[in-house]
Amino acid sequence: MNDEIVVFWFRRDLRLEDNAALSEALRSGRKVLPIYIFDENVPPFSSENNVKTLFINAQLQKINLEFEKLGAALSVAEGNAVDVFKEILKYYNVYAVYANREYEPNLIKRDQELSSFLTTQKILFNTSKDQVLFERDEIVKSDGLPYKIYTPYSKKWLERIQNMDLPFFECTLNTAKLVHNKFYFSSSESKMVFSSKVNKWPYDLSKKTIDNYTDTRNFPGIDGTSKLSNHLRYGTLSVRSCIREAMKSSDITFLKELIWRDFFTQVLWHFPFSVTQNFKEKYNGIVWRNNQSEFEKWCKGETGYPMVDAGMRELNSTGFMHNRVRMITASFLCKHLLIDWKWGEAYFAEKLLDYDMALNVGNWQWVAGTGCDSAPYFRVFNPSEQLKKFDKDFTYVKKWVPEFQEFTYTPMVEHTQARKRCLETFKQGLLNVT
Ligand SMILES: Cc1cc2nc3c(=O)[nH]c(=O)nc-3n(C[C@H](O)[C@H](O)[C@H](O)COP(=O)(O)OP(=O)(O)OC[C@H]3O[C@@H](n4cnc5c(N)ncnc54)[C@H](O)[C@@H]3O)c2cc1C
Secondary structure, eight states, X not given: OOSEEEEEXXXXXXXXXSOHHHHHHHTSSSXXXXXXXXXXXXXXXXXXXXXXXXXXXXXXXXXXXXHXXXXXXXXXXXXXXXXXXXXXXXXXXXXXXXXXXXXXXXXXXXXXXXXXXXHHTTOEEEEEOOSSSSOTTSSBOTTSOBOOSHHHHHHHHHHHHHTXXXXXXXXXXXXXXXXXXXXXXXXXXXXXXXXXXXXXXXXXXXXXXXXXXXXXXXXXXXXXXXOOHHHHHHTSSOHHHHHXXXXXSSOOHHHHHHHHHHHHHHHHHHXXXXXXXXXXXXXXXXXXXXXXXXXXXXXXXXXXXXXXXHHHHHHHHHSOOOHHHHHHHHHIIIIISOOOHHHHXXXXXXXXXXXXXXXXXXXXXXXXXXXTTOOOTTOOOOHHHHHHHHOTTOHHHHHHOTTOOTTTOOOSSOXXXXXXXXXXXXXXXXXXXX
């Protein structure tokens, strides 16, 4: 075998700038083999044609073009990470593998398995912090325990950031630093779909949007938010660059949303059980109705509440939904229909392009009232009032529910009765546990 090389494994960091682990790999003094794996253990990802893989493929293609300019290439594999690395080791003398850290329990387990395998081969597995600004237990309470409440966490986060320079990880690529022959994995390349139709998903980090965010962020009918979530999910932008822009504004409302992202990510890392269980045990006694046909109506956007239906239809056709509408649709499912938040979480996970386990689980539990720092259970959004407040000209609902007529659209449940039923069920649920 030839000289020792290192592997850089792209995961949720699909970019060539300000990338912590890529920067380390490039400074390792050994040639770098860049790879991406469509990991069979990470549902719902596969190289098949769907909104997520089209987005990923477009970015992989962009990255590959940059490598090709330097006589190298991005190698793309599909399968189980350990098997993929076994294949690589047949052809390369690998000194180390570099990757940015993950925080989801299934990915932590996958990385532990890979790390054990690499150790048996005497190969280093170096991981870096890149996805968030503060990770794991970097921001904890004075007694060393993790924060479960956002406000004190965010205060400490803001204090810490005042005294630090946000790092920028230089990733200067050049021919001499890269392995030149592309590695062909058996099955993956033929399945790669490079579509010209892929939505490039423009984001908006302009000063105007950040400065006006407090006033515009709740109105789904206007372009008042950044549309950063897909880019942060796949790392096509570095979170540090977003935070730098957010910090230029005197209004920190937008920055605070980015802090929620760090907050939920550390919650998931500390409390992985929250993916499948109520964060607060006292809500385990709720008897959800879990009516399958009502769930299907919600999924299709046929509840008879225009704001709920518009949101679900936006999600089904684009893979995105505005945050205000995510709250309304999620509240409707858990509170009006009394369907377990896990059903809604799973549906969003399948459909959202920006699906992020930490944020999706955290927000669903927040809406359901079962989360670590959540809306009180007795806060039941009235979807009609929400419509009047946040889409009073019906700009948003008319776009997604063309058949909508203000007085002829019939709700599947009556709000006052559904609210009463919800409060009774939650109260009884709490009694069931105590
Ligand atoms: C039920 C529910 C499920 C959600 N699931 C996801 C998900 O899977 N992935 C995801 O990225 N966001 C999720 N969110 C949070 C939020 O709705 C989206 O981040 C936001 O709508 C994306 O649009 P934007 O980039 O224009 O956001 P902006 O309003 O411009 O916010 C900027 C960034 O701040 C972060 N952010 C904003 N709101 C939140 C929040 N409530 N919690 C944590 N971080 C936030 C996101 O990274 C976002 O891109 C969920 C919210 C709810 C209520």
